[in-house]
Amino acid sequence: MKFENGALAPAGSACLKKAMTLFFVSHPKCAKPLLGPFLTAADAECGRQVMRSDGATVTSSQAELDHFTKWHAENNGAVVRVFAEGVRNG
Structure with a gap:
Protein backbone atom coordinates (compact mmCIF):
# COMPACT_ATOMS: atom_id res chain seq x y z
CA MET A 1 0.00 0.00 0.00
CA LYS A 2 1.10 3.56 -0.47
CA PHE A 3 -0.20 6.90 0.57
CA GLU A 4 -1.54 9.32 -2.02
CA ASN A 5 -2.97 12.68 -0.99
CA GLY A 6 -2.95 11.54 2.63
CA ALA A 7 -5.29 8.59 1.94
CA LEU A 8 -4.47 4.91 2.25
CA ALA A 9 -4.60 3.16 -1.12
CA PRO A 10 -6.55 -0.14 -1.14
CA ALA A 11 -4.49 -3.28 -1.70
CA GLY A 12 -7.20 -5.18 -3.56
CA SER A 13 -10.85 -6.06 -3.69
CA ALA A 14 -12.72 -6.71 -0.46
CA CYS A 15 -14.96 -9.21 -2.26
CA LEU A 16 -13.92 -12.83 -2.56
CA LYS A 17 -14.15 -13.91 -6.20
CA LYS A 18 -14.03 -17.49 -7.40
CA ALA A 19 -14.64 -18.86 -10.91
CA MET A 20 -17.69 -21.12 -10.85
CA THR A 21 -20.43 -22.49 -13.08
CA LEU A 22 -23.76 -20.74 -12.60
CA PHE A 23 -27.04 -22.02 -14.02
CA ALA A 44 -32.40 -24.25 -12.23
CA GLU A 45 -34.53 -27.28 -13.19
CA CYS A 46 -37.00 -26.32 -10.43
CA GLY A 47 -37.10 -22.84 -11.97
CA ARG A 48 -37.80 -24.34 -15.39
CA GLN A 49 -40.70 -26.34 -13.94
CA VAL A 50 -42.10 -23.25 -12.21
CA MET A 51 -42.11 -21.37 -15.54
CA ARG A 52 -44.35 -24.04 -17.08
CA SER A 53 -43.05 -23.34 -20.58
CA ASP A 54 -42.17 -26.10 -23.04
CA GLY A 55 -39.42 -23.98 -24.62
CA ALA A 56 -37.59 -23.19 -21.38
CA THR A 57 -34.15 -24.75 -20.99
CA VAL A 58 -31.44 -24.82 -18.34
CA THR A 59 -28.20 -23.18 -19.47
CA SER A 60 -24.89 -22.64 -17.72
CA SER A 61 -21.95 -20.30 -17.90
CA GLN A 62 -18.68 -19.71 -16.08
CA ALA A 63 -18.61 -16.58 -13.95
CA GLU A 64 -16.66 -15.04 -11.10
CA LEU A 65 -18.63 -15.54 -7.93
CA ASP A 66 -18.52 -12.67 -5.46
CA HIS A 67 -20.49 -12.45 -2.19
CA PHE A 68 -23.39 -10.55 -3.76
CA THR A 69 -23.84 -12.98 -6.67
CA LYS A 70 -23.50 -15.97 -4.33
CA TRP A 71 -26.23 -14.55 -2.08
CA HIS A 72 -28.54 -14.02 -5.07
CA ALA A 73 -27.90 -17.54 -6.38
CA GLU A 74 -28.60 -19.12 -2.97
CA ASN A 75 -31.74 -17.01 -2.53
CA ASN A 76 -33.00 -17.79 -6.05
CA GLY A 77 -32.53 -21.51 -5.41
CA ALA A 78 -34.47 -21.39 -2.13
CA VAL A 79 -37.33 -19.45 -3.71
CA VAL A 80 -37.78 -21.72 -6.74
CA ARG A 81 -37.62 -24.86 -4.56
CA VAL A 82 -40.58 -23.51 -2.55
CA PHE A 83 -42.53 -22.62 -5.71
CA ALA A 84 -41.69 -25.96 -7.37
CA GLU A 85 -43.04 -27.82 -4.33
CA GLY A 86 -46.29 -25.87 -4.75
CA VAL A 87 -46.44 -26.77 -8.46
CA ARG A 88 -45.96 -30.47 -7.65
CA ASN A 89 -48.59 -30.48 -4.89
CA GLY A 90 -51.20 -28.31 -6.49
Whole structure:
Protein backbone atom coordinates (compact mmCIF):
# COMPACT_ATOMS: atom_id res chain seq x y z
CA MET A 1 0.00 0.00 0.00
CA LYS A 2 1.10 3.56 -0.47
CA PHE A 3 -0.20 6.90 0.57
CA GLU A 4 -1.54 9.32 -2.02
CA ASN A 5 -2.97 12.68 -0.99
CA GLY A 6 -2.95 11.54 2.63
CA ALA A 7 -5.29 8.59 1.94
CA LEU A 8 -4.47 4.91 2.25
CA ALA A 9 -4.60 3.16 -1.12
CA PRO A 10 -6.55 -0.14 -1.14
CA ALA A 11 -4.49 -3.28 -1.70
CA GLY A 12 -7.20 -5.18 -3.56
CA SER A 13 -10.85 -6.06 -3.69
CA ALA A 14 -12.72 -6.71 -0.46
CA CYS A 15 -14.96 -9.21 -2.26
CA LEU A 16 -13.92 -12.83 -2.56
CA LYS A 17 -14.15 -13.91 -6.20
CA LYS A 18 -14.03 -17.49 -7.40
CA ALA A 19 -14.64 -18.86 -10.91
CA MET A 20 -17.69 -21.12 -10.85
CA THR A 21 -20.43 -22.49 -13.08
CA LEU A 22 -23.76 -20.74 -12.60
CA PHE A 23 -27.04 -22.02 -14.02
CA PHE A 24 -29.88 -20.06 -15.63
CA VAL A 25 -33.30 -20.71 -17.14
CA SER A 26 -33.53 -19.44 -20.71
CA HIS A 27 -36.20 -19.34 -23.40
CA PRO A 28 -35.58 -19.17 -27.16
CA LYS A 29 -37.85 -16.10 -27.49
CA CYS A 30 -35.72 -14.07 -25.05
CA ALA A 31 -32.16 -12.86 -25.56
CA LYS A 32 -31.29 -12.97 -21.83
CA PRO A 33 -31.95 -15.68 -19.24
CA LEU A 34 -35.32 -15.33 -17.53
CA LEU A 35 -34.34 -16.84 -14.16
CA GLY A 36 -31.07 -17.15 -12.32
CA PRO A 37 -28.36 -17.31 -11.34
CA PHE A 38 -28.53 -20.64 -9.52
CA LEU A 39 -25.69 -22.55 -7.86
CA THR A 40 -26.96 -25.98 -8.96
CA ALA A 41 -28.55 -27.42 -12.08
CA ALA A 42 -31.26 -28.97 -9.85
CA ASP A 43 -32.34 -25.52 -8.64
CA ALA A 44 -32.40 -24.25 -12.23
CA GLU A 45 -34.53 -27.28 -13.19
CA CYS A 46 -37.00 -26.32 -10.43
CA GLY A 47 -37.10 -22.84 -11.97
CA ARG A 48 -37.80 -24.34 -15.39
CA GLN A 49 -40.70 -26.34 -13.94
CA VAL A 50 -42.10 -23.25 -12.21
CA MET A 51 -42.11 -21.37 -15.54
CA ARG A 52 -44.35 -24.04 -17.08
CA SER A 53 -43.05 -23.34 -20.58
CA ASP A 54 -42.17 -26.10 -23.04
CA GLY A 55 -39.42 -23.98 -24.62
CA ALA A 56 -37.59 -23.19 -21.38
CA THR A 57 -34.15 -24.75 -20.99
CA VAL A 58 -31.44 -24.82 -18.34
CA THR A 59 -28.20 -23.18 -19.47
CA SER A 60 -24.89 -22.64 -17.72
CA SER A 61 -21.95 -20.30 -17.90
CA GLN A 62 -18.68 -19.71 -16.08
CA ALA A 63 -18.61 -16.58 -13.95
CA GLU A 64 -16.66 -15.04 -11.10
CA LEU A 65 -18.63 -15.54 -7.93
CA ASP A 66 -18.52 -12.67 -5.46
CA HIS A 67 -20.49 -12.45 -2.19
CA PHE A 68 -23.39 -10.55 -3.76
CA THR A 69 -23.84 -12.98 -6.67
CA LYS A 70 -23.50 -15.97 -4.33
CA TRP A 71 -26.23 -14.55 -2.08
CA HIS A 72 -28.54 -14.02 -5.07
CA ALA A 73 -27.90 -17.54 -6.38
CA GLU A 74 -28.60 -19.12 -2.97
CA ASN A 75 -31.74 -17.01 -2.53
CA ASN A 76 -33.00 -17.79 -6.05
CA GLY A 77 -32.53 -21.51 -5.41
CA ALA A 78 -34.47 -21.39 -2.13
CA VAL A 79 -37.33 -19.45 -3.71
CA VAL A 80 -37.78 -21.72 -6.74
CA ARG A 81 -37.62 -24.86 -4.56
CA VAL A 82 -40.58 -23.51 -2.55
CA PHE A 83 -42.53 -22.62 -5.71
CA ALA A 84 -41.69 -25.96 -7.37
CA GLU A 85 -43.04 -27.82 -4.33
CA GLY A 86 -46.29 -25.87 -4.75
CA VAL A 87 -46.44 -26.77 -8.46
CA ARG A 88 -45.96 -30.47 -7.65
CA ASN A 89 -48.59 -30.48 -4.89
CA GLY A 90 -51.20 -28.31 -6.49
